[in-house]
Amino acid sequence: MSEVKFSKEHEWVTISDDVATIGITKHATELLGDIVFAELPEKGTSVTKDGTAGVVESTKAASDVYTPISGEVVDTNQSIVDDPSKINNDPEGDAWFFKLKVKDLNEINSLMSREEYEKFAKESTN
C-alpha cells in the first residue's frame, strides 16, 4: 500500500497495486459538519482526475466529491450510503468512498503528502 496522498479538494487516496481507494479527509468532514447523505459513482464508470465522482450533503449544504486520480470505478462503499454518519466518525478509515482501477499511476505525483496537505488545509481555513 502506498503512502496516503491528498488533493486540494480535500480527498485522500491510497494505492495498492493498481487499485486506488479514495475518501474525503477529516478536515473536510469538520468543514461540512454532520453528513446526512452520500452519493457514489456507479461501478464500471470511468472518472477523470479532478472531475466530480459523488456528492455529500451535510445538514447545512451539498458538496461535490472529486476524484484525485483517473480510472474505472471497481467498488463503492454502500455502507456510507446506508449510514452517512460513518463518514464523520471514520473519514480516513472505514468510510472510504470508492475504489478505482488506476489509469495512470503518475497522476499521483501531483498530489500532496500528509504534511503538505495539513499545511494547505490550515492556510485555506484561515
Next chain:
Amino acid sequence: MYKTALYNLHKKFNAKFVSFAGYEMPIQYKDGIIAEHNLTREKSGIFDVSHMGQLFILGDDKLTDKLQEIFPTDLKNLSINQSKYSFLMNENAGIHDDLIITKISDGYMIILNAACKEKDFEIIKSKLGEDFKISLSKDLSLIAVQGPESKNLIEKIIPGVNKLKFMFGGDFKFNSNNIYVTRSGYTGEDGFEISINNNDVVKFVETLISLGSNLIGLGARDTLRLEAGLCLYGNDIDENTSPLEANLKWAISKNRINSNFPGAKKIQRQINEGVTKLRVGIKPEGKIIARESTKIFDENNNQIGKITSGSFGPSVKSPIAMGYVNNTYTKENTKIFLEIRGKKVSASVCKLPFYKKNYYKGDINVGS
C-alpha cells in the same frame, strides 16, 4: 458586522460563526447540528436570538385602534401579557415580516425578524404617525430556552415562570433587574423567550448552562423549526406570498377579515376564490435532500412549484422540505418530482408539522 452581548460566551464554547442579517451569529458549537437538535428535543437548549428586533410602542386604546389598521390581528380582545403571531403586510397581502405581538401594561412589544427589523420600524412608524412613542431596543438581548427540561431549569432561576401558558408572558426578575418572559418559541418544543438587559444576559445564560442547559446554534434552530413546520422569513414567506398562500390563515383573526388592514382586499378575495399556490410539507423518497429553490414537477414533467426550505430532519430521521405547489397538488400523498442535480427524484406531499409539538396550554398538555 454586529455582535450580540453573548459573542464572547459563544466563542468560549467553540462556536462556528456565520454572518446572518448583519450579525456574527453561532451556527453550531463543537458537537454539531444533529447533537444540538437532539439536546433541544430531549433536554434543554439555549438560543441567542438577540439579533431579532424588540420593538416597543407605548399608548392606550387609541394605539390599539391604530395598530389594528396595520395588523390583521384582533388586538382589542388580547389580554395583557397575551401574544399573537401576526404579519406586517403590503397592499397586495405580501408579507413584509412575520412577527409576534404581545400586549404589555403600557402598550405593545413586537418581536421582529433580524433582517427585517429596520425596515419594519420605518413602515410601522410612518403608519403610526407622531402620536405614539416607538422604539427599537438596543439595550435588550433575547434568549430562547427550549425543550422538555427547560421549564424545570428556568423555574429555579425565575420562580413562577412555569405557570405561564403557551403564548402568554409576564414581568419577572433576574439579578434583581426586570426581565420579560413569554412561553413561546420556534422549535416545536415547550419553551420560553426571555427579554433581558445586555448587562445581565451573560450571567443568565451561564447560570442556565451550569444547571444543565446547552447552547444551540442557528443550524439546529433551522432543523428544529423545519420539523415543526414553521416558516423562515425570506425562504418560506416573503413579499410575494400571502398568509393564505403560506397556509397561515389561522393567524388572521376571524373577526378582522372584513376590516381595513393592508392587504385586506386580497385576503378577502383569496378566502372567497381560493389560492393558486399553497405551502405544503414535502418528503423526498430515500435519503436525498431537496434544498431551497429545487423545482417541483408533476408526472408529466410540468413545473408545479418550488421548494422554499429543505434539510435533513434529525428527529424524523429523513429528509424533509416545505415548498409551494399549484393548488391542485396540495392533497396529502400526492406524488411529485423534485429536480436535484439534473435528476428527477420522487417525493410526496405531506402534512405539516413533520414533528408533533406539545405546548403547555394550562393544566394539561395539549398537542396542537
